[in-house]
Amino acid sequence: MITLHQYPGCWELPSLSPFCIKVETYLKMTGIPYKVVVENDPRRGPKGKMPVLKDGDKIIPDSGFILEYLKNKFGNTLDAHLTAEQQAMAIAVRRMIEENLYFVILYSRWIDPVGKKFINDAFKQFFPRLLSPLILAIIRRNLKKQAHGQGIGRHTREEIYSIGKQDIHAIATLLGSNHYFFGDKPTSIDATVYAFLSVIIYTPIDNPLREAVCNNQRLMEYVARMK
Incomplete structure (x- = not known):
């Protein structure tokens, strides 16, 4: 299963970072199964920031590259109709x-x-x-x-x-x-x-x-x- 590593949440937010929320929202929108691992230390990410997606032995940092990876693997179902x-x-x-x-x-x-x-x-x-x-x-x-x-x-x-x-x-x-x-x-x-x-x-x-x-x-x- 895909694992999303992201900063902790607070107030009504699932994460304090909009970039982390962006990825989790996309996962929910597409119905891709995933689990969340909360990270307080950005140094745990390859680029020194969160979110980071792990899929088996693949590690993908950066929300933009994460969405690109998910679209390539599972299909770009949300955007297929766009001009x-x-x-x-x-x-x-x-x-x-x-x-x-x-x-x-x-x-x-x-x-x-x-x-x-x-x-x-x-x-x-x-x-x-x-x-x-x-x-x-x-x-x-x-x-x-x-x-x-x-x-x-x-x-x-x-x-x-x-x-x-x-x-x-x-x-x-x-x-x-x-x-x-x-x-x-x-x-x-x-x-x-x-x-x-x-x-x-x-x-x-x-x-x-x-x-x-x-x-x-x-x-x-x-x-x-x-x-």
């Missing part, structure tokens, strides 16, 4: 979410003073009590470096949330009145969209990004439908 234009749009939307919106989420959790203390209190349960402050400080330092290198960390708080709200508006506009991203049937891009929106909604930190999602009725209905 070339829709497939291209799905790639563009996924890039926007995973390479831009993700860093706004990262900022809201680990760097924004509003989220910083909350995350410390919530995440310390996953580490040994005496080492927890040190581990969280190292995680925060590394994530701040990532955000600065990507570019989002160079902006002001107001500018960062403005960028995030633009992404949320784009997602809502593209979704429109559809039940799912490309109509009445869910496709693999819905696993990504749902994962990131659910992380924003169910992480109980009040900020402009969460407000933008929670105040959008269509997005809230979409998340409830996917859940």
Whole structure:
């Protein structure tokens, strides 16, 4: 059986990572049997992060490559009906979410003073009590470096949330009145969209990004439908 190694869950989230939620959502959508192994230490992954999929002697890191592997092995049943234009749009939307919106989420959790203390209190349960402050400080330092290198960390708080709200508006506009991203049937891009929106909604930190999602009725209905 396939084994999904992912970060632990908290609040109403099966995992603290949207990338892990994305893979598990895809597995549920396709009905592929799997089991979950919870990992607190990203160093257990070949690329120093989770999720990681294990299938026999095969080890596949990175959510994008995991979905590609699953589609090749079990068939691309969710996306078979999509046009070339829709497939291209799905790639563009996924890039926007995973390479831009993700860093706004990262900022809201680990760097924004509003989220910083909350995350410390919530995440310390996953580490040994005496080492927890040190581990969280190292995680925060590394994530701040990532955000600065990507570019989002160079902006002001107001500018960062403005960028995030633009992404949320784009997602809502593209979704429109559809039940799912490309109509009445869910496709693999819905696993990504749902994962990131659910992380924003169910992480109980009040900020402009969460407000933008929670105040959008269509997005809230979409998340409830996917859940």
